[in-house]
Amino acid sequence: MPSPHPQSPSAHVDVLQMREAYEEVDGAFTFTGTLVVYRSGGDLHHAFSKARRYSSPSDVKVEDLSNHILIPASAYSPLFPSGFTRAPDPLPQNCHIKKPSLMSYNRVCQGSQPNRIAEAVLQEAAVCELLKQHPHPNIATYLGCQVSPDGRITGLCFVEYKCTLMKEVNPGAHMKRKLRSEFQRRRSKDYSGVMAAAESDIEHLHAYEWYDEKVKTALPQNDFDALEEIRIWLGDDSKPFQFD
Missing domain, CATH: 3.30.160 (Double Stranded RNA Binding Domain)
Incomplete structure:
Protein backbone atom coordinates (compact mmCIF):
# COMPACT_ATOMS: atom_id res chain seq x y z
CA MET A 1 0.00 0.00 0.00
CA PRO A 72 1.17 -3.36 8.27
CA ALA A 73 2.06 -5.03 11.57
CA SER A 74 0.43 -8.25 10.39
CA ALA A 75 3.10 -8.51 7.67
CA TYR A 76 6.04 -8.89 10.06
CA SER A 77 4.69 -9.25 13.61
CA PRO A 78 2.59 -12.41 14.19
CA LEU A 79 0.21 -12.83 17.11
CA PHE A 80 1.86 -14.36 20.18
CA PRO A 81 0.56 -17.94 20.60
CA SER A 82 -0.47 -19.22 24.01
CA GLY A 83 2.06 -21.74 25.27
CA PHE A 84 5.07 -19.91 23.83
CA THR A 85 7.65 -18.35 26.14
CA ARG A 86 7.37 -14.63 26.83
CA ALA A 87 10.74 -12.92 27.33
CA PRO A 88 11.35 -11.42 30.78
CA ASP A 89 10.31 -7.82 31.33
CA PRO A 90 12.51 -5.91 31.78
CA LEU A 91 14.98 -7.72 29.52
CA PRO A 92 18.40 -8.57 30.97
CA GLN A 93 21.31 -6.37 29.89
CA ASN A 94 23.04 -9.20 28.02
CA CYS A 95 20.07 -9.73 25.70
CA HIS A 96 20.07 -9.69 21.90
CA ILE A 97 16.71 -9.03 20.25
CA LYS A 98 16.46 -10.55 16.78
CA LYS A 99 14.00 -8.66 14.59
CA PRO A 100 12.95 -9.65 11.06
CA SER A 101 14.51 -7.99 8.03
CA LEU A 102 11.95 -5.99 6.05
CA MET A 103 14.28 -5.12 3.18
CA SER A 104 12.41 -7.38 0.75
CA TYR A 105 8.91 -6.19 1.69
CA ASN A 106 8.50 -4.24 -1.56
CA ARG A 107 8.59 -7.60 -3.37
CA VAL A 108 6.87 -9.69 -0.69
CA CYS A 109 3.80 -7.43 -0.58
CA GLN A 110 3.21 -8.00 -4.30
CA GLY A 111 3.30 -11.79 -4.02
CA SER A 112 0.74 -14.38 -3.00
CA GLN A 113 1.96 -14.43 0.64
CA PRO A 114 2.12 -10.81 1.85
CA ASN A 115 2.48 -12.02 5.46
CA ARG A 116 5.35 -14.39 4.64
CA ILE A 117 7.80 -12.52 6.90
CA ALA A 118 5.46 -12.84 9.89
CA GLU A 119 4.97 -16.53 9.15
CA ALA A 120 8.76 -17.03 9.12
CA VAL A 121 9.04 -15.28 12.51
CA LEU A 122 6.40 -17.59 13.96
CA GLN A 123 8.11 -20.66 12.49
CA GLU A 124 11.47 -19.62 13.94
CA ALA A 125 9.86 -19.00 17.33
CA ALA A 126 8.42 -22.53 17.24
CA VAL A 127 11.88 -23.97 16.55
CA CYS A 128 13.30 -21.90 19.41
CA GLU A 129 10.64 -23.29 21.74
CA LEU A 130 11.75 -26.82 20.80
CA LEU A 131 15.40 -25.89 21.31
CA LYS A 132 14.49 -24.58 24.74
CA GLN A 133 13.33 -28.11 25.56
CA HIS A 134 16.36 -29.68 23.83
CA PRO A 135 19.24 -27.20 24.33
CA HIS A 136 22.72 -27.47 22.87
CA PRO A 137 25.77 -25.71 24.38
CA ASN A 138 26.79 -24.21 21.03
CA ILE A 139 23.37 -22.82 20.12
CA ALA A 140 22.33 -19.42 21.49
CA THR A 141 20.21 -19.56 24.64
CA TYR A 142 16.63 -18.57 23.85
CA LEU A 143 14.92 -16.27 26.37
CA GLY A 144 11.52 -16.00 24.73
CA CYS A 145 9.44 -13.68 22.56
CA GLN A 146 9.32 -9.94 22.97
CA VAL A 147 5.61 -9.11 22.87
CA SER A 148 3.92 -5.78 22.10
CA PRO A 149 1.00 -4.42 24.17
CA ASP A 150 -1.41 -5.59 21.47
CA GLY A 151 -0.13 -9.17 21.73
CA ARG A 152 2.19 -9.44 18.73
CA ILE A 153 5.72 -10.87 18.56
CA THR A 154 8.13 -7.98 17.90
CA GLY A 155 11.38 -9.90 18.36
CA LEU A 156 13.03 -13.13 19.50
CA CYS A 157 15.31 -12.73 22.50
CA PHE A 158 18.59 -14.57 23.11
CA VAL A 159 21.51 -14.34 25.51
CA GLU A 160 23.96 -12.07 23.70
CA TYR A 161 27.42 -13.28 22.72
CA LYS A 162 30.45 -11.20 23.68
CA CYS A 163 31.60 -11.10 20.06
CA THR A 164 29.68 -11.30 16.79
CA LEU A 165 30.69 -13.73 14.05
CA MET A 166 31.61 -10.81 11.79
CA LYS A 167 33.94 -9.29 14.39
CA GLU A 168 35.56 -12.66 15.05
CA VAL A 169 36.21 -13.45 11.40
CA ASN A 170 36.77 -9.90 10.15
CA PRO A 171 37.97 -7.70 13.02
CA GLY A 172 39.40 -5.15 10.59
CA ALA A 173 36.10 -4.76 8.71
CA HIS A 174 37.84 -5.48 5.37
CA MET A 175 36.07 -5.95 2.05
CA LYS A 176 35.91 -9.55 0.75
CA ARG A 177 39.06 -9.48 -1.40
CA LYS A 178 41.13 -7.79 1.32
CA LEU A 179 39.74 -10.18 3.94
CA ARG A 180 40.77 -13.24 1.96
CA SER A 181 44.23 -11.75 1.48
CA GLU A 182 44.50 -11.22 5.24
CA PHE A 183 43.55 -14.85 5.91
CA GLN A 184 46.12 -16.09 3.42
CA ARG A 185 48.77 -13.88 5.00
CA ARG A 186 48.34 -14.60 8.69
CA ARG A 187 46.59 -18.00 9.06
CA SER A 188 47.49 -17.68 12.71
CA LYS A 189 44.29 -18.98 14.29
CA ASP A 190 43.18 -22.60 14.42
CA TYR A 191 39.49 -22.78 13.50
CA SER A 192 39.23 -26.57 13.54
CA GLY A 193 37.52 -26.52 16.96
CA VAL A 194 35.02 -23.92 15.76
CA MET A 195 34.20 -25.97 12.68
CA ALA A 196 33.77 -29.15 14.72
CA ALA A 197 31.40 -27.27 17.04
CA ALA A 198 29.39 -26.06 14.04
CA GLU A 199 29.12 -29.65 12.80
CA SER A 200 27.82 -30.68 16.22
CA ASP A 201 25.21 -27.91 16.07
CA ILE A 202 23.95 -29.05 12.68
CA GLU A 203 23.72 -32.67 13.81
CA HIS A 204 21.69 -31.55 16.83
CA LEU A 205 19.27 -29.50 14.71
CA HIS A 206 18.74 -32.18 12.09
CA ALA A 207 18.32 -34.88 14.74
CA TYR A 208 14.83 -33.42 15.26
CA GLU A 209 14.18 -33.44 11.48
CA TRP A 210 13.70 -29.69 11.22
CA TYR A 211 13.95 -29.77 7.47
CA ASP A 212 11.79 -30.72 4.51
CA GLU A 213 13.17 -33.41 2.21
CA LYS A 214 11.26 -31.83 -0.68
CA VAL A 215 13.31 -28.65 -0.31
CA LYS A 216 16.84 -29.22 -1.56
CA THR A 217 18.32 -26.25 0.30
CA ALA A 218 16.96 -27.60 3.58
CA LEU A 219 18.67 -30.99 3.37
CA PRO A 220 21.25 -31.62 6.11
CA GLN A 221 23.90 -32.71 3.61
CA ASN A 222 23.85 -29.22 2.12
CA ASP A 223 24.72 -27.74 5.52
CA PHE A 224 27.68 -30.08 5.82
CA ASP A 225 28.75 -29.30 2.27
CA ALA A 226 28.70 -25.60 3.15
CA LEU A 227 30.86 -26.27 6.20
CA GLU A 228 33.31 -28.14 4.00
CA GLU A 229 33.56 -25.10 1.72
CA ILE A 230 34.24 -22.88 4.74
CA ARG A 231 36.85 -25.32 6.03
CA ILE A 232 38.67 -25.22 2.69
CA TRP A 233 38.41 -21.42 2.55
CA LEU A 234 39.94 -21.11 6.02
CA GLY A 235 42.73 -23.49 5.09
CA ASP A 236 41.79 -25.80 7.94
CA ASP A 237 43.54 -29.18 7.82
CA SER A 238 40.97 -30.93 10.01
CA LYS A 239 39.11 -34.00 8.79
CA PRO A 240 36.48 -33.27 6.13
CA PHE A 241 32.93 -33.37 7.46
CA GLN A 242 30.89 -36.49 6.90
CA PHE A 243 27.17 -37.09 7.17
CA ASP A 244 25.85 -40.57 7.80
Missing part, protein backbone atom coordinates in the same frame (compact mmCIF):
# COMPACT_ATOMS: atom_id res chain seq x y z
CA PRO A 2 1.55 3.36 -1.02
CA SER A 3 2.08 5.72 1.90
CA PRO A 4 2.58 9.50 2.07
CA HIS A 5 5.80 11.23 3.06
CA PRO A 6 6.18 10.97 6.84
CA GLN A 7 7.39 14.50 7.56
CA SER A 8 8.20 17.84 5.93
CA PRO A 9 10.99 17.97 3.32
CA SER A 10 14.58 18.10 4.66
CA ALA A 11 13.48 16.35 7.86
CA HIS A 12 15.52 13.39 9.02
CA VAL A 13 13.93 9.96 9.05
CA ASP A 14 13.88 7.38 11.85
CA VAL A 15 15.66 4.70 9.81
CA LEU A 16 15.45 1.15 11.19
CA GLN A 17 17.03 -0.82 8.33
CA MET A 18 19.00 0.17 5.25
CA ARG A 19 20.75 -1.72 2.43
CA GLU A 20 22.20 -0.98 -0.99
CA ALA A 21 20.46 -2.71 -3.90
CA TYR A 22 22.13 -4.13 -7.02
CA GLU A 23 20.88 -5.65 -10.27
CA GLU A 24 22.71 -7.66 -12.89
CA VAL A 25 23.11 -5.60 -16.06
CA ASP A 26 25.05 -7.04 -19.01
CA GLY A 27 26.69 -9.63 -16.77
CA ALA A 28 27.80 -7.15 -14.10
CA PHE A 29 26.13 -6.16 -10.83
CA THR A 30 25.17 -2.49 -10.92
CA PHE A 31 24.07 -0.27 -8.04
CA THR A 32 20.40 0.67 -8.42
CA GLY A 33 19.66 2.47 -5.15
CA THR A 34 19.30 2.14 -1.40
CA LEU A 35 16.39 0.33 0.25
CA VAL A 36 15.20 1.95 3.48
CA VAL A 37 12.78 0.86 6.21
CA TYR A 38 11.77 3.75 8.46
CA ARG A 39 9.34 4.53 11.27
CA SER A 40 6.84 7.36 11.09
CA GLY A 41 4.57 7.73 14.08
CA GLY A 42 3.65 4.19 15.04
CA ASP A 43 3.91 2.80 11.51
CA LEU A 44 6.74 1.27 9.49
CA HIS A 45 7.35 2.12 5.84
CA HIS A 46 9.51 0.73 3.05
CA ALA A 47 11.07 3.24 0.63
CA PHE A 48 13.73 3.67 -2.04
CA SER A 49 16.55 6.19 -2.42
CA LYS A 50 18.74 6.79 -5.46
CA ALA A 51 21.51 8.02 -3.17
CA ARG A 52 24.46 5.83 -2.21
CA ARG A 53 26.86 5.42 0.69
CA TYR A 54 25.08 7.20 3.49
CA SER A 55 27.64 7.51 6.27
CA SER A 56 24.92 6.76 8.82
CA PRO A 57 21.13 6.25 8.89
CA SER A 58 20.74 9.76 10.32
CA ASP A 59 21.89 11.18 6.95
CA VAL A 60 18.73 9.95 5.20
CA LYS A 61 16.24 12.75 4.51
CA VAL A 62 12.61 12.63 3.44
CA GLU A 63 13.32 14.22 0.06
CA ASP A 64 15.73 11.36 -0.74
CA LEU A 65 12.95 8.79 -0.60
CA SER A 66 10.39 7.55 -3.10
CA ASN A 67 8.13 4.51 -3.58
CA HIS A 68 6.86 4.69 0.01
CA ILE A 69 4.99 1.53 1.08
CA LEU A 70 3.16 1.18 4.39
CA ILE A 71 4.10 -2.08 6.16
Whole structure:
Protein backbone atom coordinates (compact mmCIF):
# COMPACT_ATOMS: atom_id res chain seq x y z
CA MET A 1 0.00 0.00 0.00
CA PRO A 2 1.55 3.36 -1.02
CA SER A 3 2.08 5.72 1.90
CA PRO A 4 2.58 9.50 2.07
CA HIS A 5 5.80 11.23 3.06
CA PRO A 6 6.18 10.97 6.84
CA GLN A 7 7.39 14.50 7.56
CA SER A 8 8.20 17.84 5.93
CA PRO A 9 10.99 17.97 3.32
CA SER A 10 14.58 18.10 4.66
CA ALA A 11 13.48 16.35 7.86
CA HIS A 12 15.52 13.39 9.02
CA VAL A 13 13.93 9.96 9.05
CA ASP A 14 13.88 7.38 11.85
CA VAL A 15 15.66 4.70 9.81
CA LEU A 16 15.45 1.15 11.19
CA GLN A 17 17.03 -0.82 8.33
CA MET A 18 19.00 0.17 5.25
CA ARG A 19 20.75 -1.72 2.43
CA GLU A 20 22.20 -0.98 -0.99
CA ALA A 21 20.46 -2.71 -3.90
CA TYR A 22 22.13 -4.13 -7.02
CA GLU A 23 20.88 -5.65 -10.27
CA GLU A 24 22.71 -7.66 -12.89
CA VAL A 25 23.11 -5.60 -16.06
CA ASP A 26 25.05 -7.04 -19.01
CA GLY A 27 26.69 -9.63 -16.77
CA ALA A 28 27.80 -7.15 -14.10
CA PHE A 29 26.13 -6.16 -10.83
CA THR A 30 25.17 -2.49 -10.92
CA PHE A 31 24.07 -0.27 -8.04
CA THR A 32 20.40 0.67 -8.42
CA GLY A 33 19.66 2.47 -5.15
CA THR A 34 19.30 2.14 -1.40
CA LEU A 35 16.39 0.33 0.25
CA VAL A 36 15.20 1.95 3.48
CA VAL A 37 12.78 0.86 6.21
CA TYR A 38 11.77 3.75 8.46
CA ARG A 39 9.34 4.53 11.27
CA SER A 40 6.84 7.36 11.09
CA GLY A 41 4.57 7.73 14.08
CA GLY A 42 3.65 4.19 15.04
CA ASP A 43 3.91 2.80 11.51
CA LEU A 44 6.74 1.27 9.49
CA HIS A 45 7.35 2.12 5.84
CA HIS A 46 9.51 0.73 3.05
CA ALA A 47 11.07 3.24 0.63
CA PHE A 48 13.73 3.67 -2.04
CA SER A 49 16.55 6.19 -2.42
CA LYS A 50 18.74 6.79 -5.46
CA ALA A 51 21.51 8.02 -3.17
CA ARG A 52 24.46 5.83 -2.21
CA ARG A 53 26.86 5.42 0.69
CA TYR A 54 25.08 7.20 3.49
CA SER A 55 27.64 7.51 6.27
CA SER A 56 24.92 6.76 8.82
CA PRO A 57 21.13 6.25 8.89
CA SER A 58 20.74 9.76 10.32
CA ASP A 59 21.89 11.18 6.95
CA VAL A 60 18.73 9.95 5.20
CA LYS A 61 16.24 12.75 4.51
CA VAL A 62 12.61 12.63 3.44
CA GLU A 63 13.32 14.22 0.06
CA ASP A 64 15.73 11.36 -0.74
CA LEU A 65 12.95 8.79 -0.60
CA SER A 66 10.39 7.55 -3.10
CA ASN A 67 8.13 4.51 -3.58
CA HIS A 68 6.86 4.69 0.01
CA ILE A 69 4.99 1.53 1.08
CA LEU A 70 3.16 1.18 4.39
CA ILE A 71 4.10 -2.08 6.16
CA PRO A 72 1.17 -3.36 8.27
CA ALA A 73 2.06 -5.03 11.57
CA SER A 74 0.43 -8.25 10.39
CA ALA A 75 3.10 -8.51 7.67
CA TYR A 76 6.04 -8.89 10.06
CA SER A 77 4.69 -9.25 13.61
CA PRO A 78 2.59 -12.41 14.19
CA LEU A 79 0.21 -12.83 17.11
CA PHE A 80 1.86 -14.36 20.18
CA PRO A 81 0.56 -17.94 20.60
CA SER A 82 -0.47 -19.22 24.01
CA GLY A 83 2.06 -21.74 25.27
CA PHE A 84 5.07 -19.91 23.83
CA THR A 85 7.65 -18.35 26.14
CA ARG A 86 7.37 -14.63 26.83
CA ALA A 87 10.74 -12.92 27.33
CA PRO A 88 11.35 -11.42 30.78
CA ASP A 89 10.31 -7.82 31.33
CA PRO A 90 12.51 -5.91 31.78
CA LEU A 91 14.98 -7.72 29.52
CA PRO A 92 18.40 -8.57 30.97
CA GLN A 93 21.31 -6.37 29.89
CA ASN A 94 23.04 -9.20 28.02
CA CYS A 95 20.07 -9.73 25.70
CA HIS A 96 20.07 -9.69 21.90
CA ILE A 97 16.71 -9.03 20.25
CA LYS A 98 16.46 -10.55 16.78
CA LYS A 99 14.00 -8.66 14.59
CA PRO A 100 12.95 -9.65 11.06
CA SER A 101 14.51 -7.99 8.03
CA LEU A 102 11.95 -5.99 6.05
CA MET A 103 14.28 -5.12 3.18
CA SER A 104 12.41 -7.38 0.75
CA TYR A 105 8.91 -6.19 1.69
CA ASN A 106 8.50 -4.24 -1.56
CA ARG A 107 8.59 -7.60 -3.37
CA VAL A 108 6.87 -9.69 -0.69
CA CYS A 109 3.80 -7.43 -0.58
CA GLN A 110 3.21 -8.00 -4.30
CA GLY A 111 3.30 -11.79 -4.02
CA SER A 112 0.74 -14.38 -3.00
CA GLN A 113 1.96 -14.43 0.64
CA PRO A 114 2.12 -10.81 1.85
CA ASN A 115 2.48 -12.02 5.46
CA ARG A 116 5.35 -14.39 4.64
CA ILE A 117 7.80 -12.52 6.90
CA ALA A 118 5.46 -12.84 9.89
CA GLU A 119 4.97 -16.53 9.15
CA ALA A 120 8.76 -17.03 9.12
CA VAL A 121 9.04 -15.28 12.51
CA LEU A 122 6.40 -17.59 13.96
CA GLN A 123 8.11 -20.66 12.49
CA GLU A 124 11.47 -19.62 13.94
CA ALA A 125 9.86 -19.00 17.33
CA ALA A 126 8.42 -22.53 17.24
CA VAL A 127 11.88 -23.97 16.55
CA CYS A 128 13.30 -21.90 19.41
CA GLU A 129 10.64 -23.29 21.74
CA LEU A 130 11.75 -26.82 20.80
CA LEU A 131 15.40 -25.89 21.31
CA LYS A 132 14.49 -24.58 24.74
CA GLN A 133 13.33 -28.11 25.56
CA HIS A 134 16.36 -29.68 23.83
CA PRO A 135 19.24 -27.20 24.33
CA HIS A 136 22.72 -27.47 22.87
CA PRO A 137 25.77 -25.71 24.38
CA ASN A 138 26.79 -24.21 21.03
CA ILE A 139 23.37 -22.82 20.12
CA ALA A 140 22.33 -19.42 21.49
CA THR A 141 20.21 -19.56 24.64
CA TYR A 142 16.63 -18.57 23.85
CA LEU A 143 14.92 -16.27 26.37
CA GLY A 144 11.52 -16.00 24.73
CA CYS A 145 9.44 -13.68 22.56
CA GLN A 146 9.32 -9.94 22.97
CA VAL A 147 5.61 -9.11 22.87
CA SER A 148 3.92 -5.78 22.10
CA PRO A 149 1.00 -4.42 24.17
CA ASP A 150 -1.41 -5.59 21.47
CA GLY A 151 -0.13 -9.17 21.73
CA ARG A 152 2.19 -9.44 18.73
CA ILE A 153 5.72 -10.87 18.56
CA THR A 154 8.13 -7.98 17.90
CA GLY A 155 11.38 -9.90 18.36
CA LEU A 156 13.03 -13.13 19.50
CA CYS A 157 15.31 -12.73 22.50
CA PHE A 158 18.59 -14.57 23.11
CA VAL A 159 21.51 -14.34 25.51
CA GLU A 160 23.96 -12.07 23.70
CA TYR A 161 27.42 -13.28 22.72
CA LYS A 162 30.45 -11.20 23.68
CA CYS A 163 31.60 -11.10 20.06
CA THR A 164 29.68 -11.30 16.79
CA LEU A 165 30.69 -13.73 14.05
CA MET A 166 31.61 -10.81 11.79
CA LYS A 167 33.94 -9.29 14.39
CA GLU A 168 35.56 -12.66 15.05
CA VAL A 169 36.21 -13.45 11.40
CA ASN A 170 36.77 -9.90 10.15
CA PRO A 171 37.97 -7.70 13.02
CA GLY A 172 39.40 -5.15 10.59
CA ALA A 173 36.10 -4.76 8.71
CA HIS A 174 37.84 -5.48 5.37
CA MET A 175 36.07 -5.95 2.05
CA LYS A 176 35.91 -9.55 0.75
CA ARG A 177 39.06 -9.48 -1.40
CA LYS A 178 41.13 -7.79 1.32
CA LEU A 179 39.74 -10.18 3.94
CA ARG A 180 40.77 -13.24 1.96
CA SER A 181 44.23 -11.75 1.48
CA GLU A 182 44.50 -11.22 5.24
CA PHE A 183 43.55 -14.85 5.91
CA GLN A 184 46.12 -16.09 3.42
CA ARG A 185 48.77 -13.88 5.00
CA ARG A 186 48.34 -14.60 8.69
CA ARG A 187 46.59 -18.00 9.06
CA SER A 188 47.49 -17.68 12.71
CA LYS A 189 44.29 -18.98 14.29
CA ASP A 190 43.18 -22.60 14.42
CA TYR A 191 39.49 -22.78 13.50
CA SER A 192 39.23 -26.57 13.54
CA GLY A 193 37.52 -26.52 16.96
CA VAL A 194 35.02 -23.92 15.76
CA MET A 195 34.20 -25.97 12.68
CA ALA A 196 33.77 -29.15 14.72
CA ALA A 197 31.40 -27.27 17.04
CA ALA A 198 29.39 -26.06 14.04
CA GLU A 199 29.12 -29.65 12.80
CA SER A 200 27.82 -30.68 16.22
CA ASP A 201 25.21 -27.91 16.07
CA ILE A 202 23.95 -29.05 12.68
CA GLU A 203 23.72 -32.67 13.81
CA HIS A 204 21.69 -31.55 16.83
CA LEU A 205 19.27 -29.50 14.71
CA HIS A 206 18.74 -32.18 12.09
CA ALA A 207 18.32 -34.88 14.74
CA TYR A 208 14.83 -33.42 15.26
CA GLU A 209 14.18 -33.44 11.48
CA TRP A 210 13.70 -29.69 11.22
CA TYR A 211 13.95 -29.77 7.47
CA ASP A 212 11.79 -30.72 4.51
CA GLU A 213 13.17 -33.41 2.21
CA LYS A 214 11.26 -31.83 -0.68
CA VAL A 215 13.31 -28.65 -0.31
CA LYS A 216 16.84 -29.22 -1.56
CA THR A 217 18.32 -26.25 0.30
CA ALA A 218 16.96 -27.60 3.58
CA LEU A 219 18.67 -30.99 3.37
CA PRO A 220 21.25 -31.62 6.11
CA GLN A 221 23.90 -32.71 3.61
CA ASN A 222 23.85 -29.22 2.12
CA ASP A 223 24.72 -27.74 5.52
CA PHE A 224 27.68 -30.08 5.82
CA ASP A 225 28.75 -29.30 2.27
CA ALA A 226 28.70 -25.60 3.15
CA LEU A 227 30.86 -26.27 6.20
CA GLU A 228 33.31 -28.14 4.00
CA GLU A 229 33.56 -25.10 1.72
CA ILE A 230 34.24 -22.88 4.74
CA ARG A 231 36.85 -25.32 6.03
CA ILE A 232 38.67 -25.22 2.69
CA TRP A 233 38.41 -21.42 2.55
CA LEU A 234 39.94 -21.11 6.02
CA GLY A 235 42.73 -23.49 5.09
CA ASP A 236 41.79 -25.80 7.94
CA ASP A 237 43.54 -29.18 7.82
CA SER A 238 40.97 -30.93 10.01
CA LYS A 239 39.11 -34.00 8.79
CA PRO A 240 36.48 -33.27 6.13
CA PHE A 241 32.93 -33.37 7.46
CA GLN A 242 30.89 -36.49 6.90
CA PHE A 243 27.17 -37.09 7.17
CA ASP A 244 25.85 -40.57 7.80
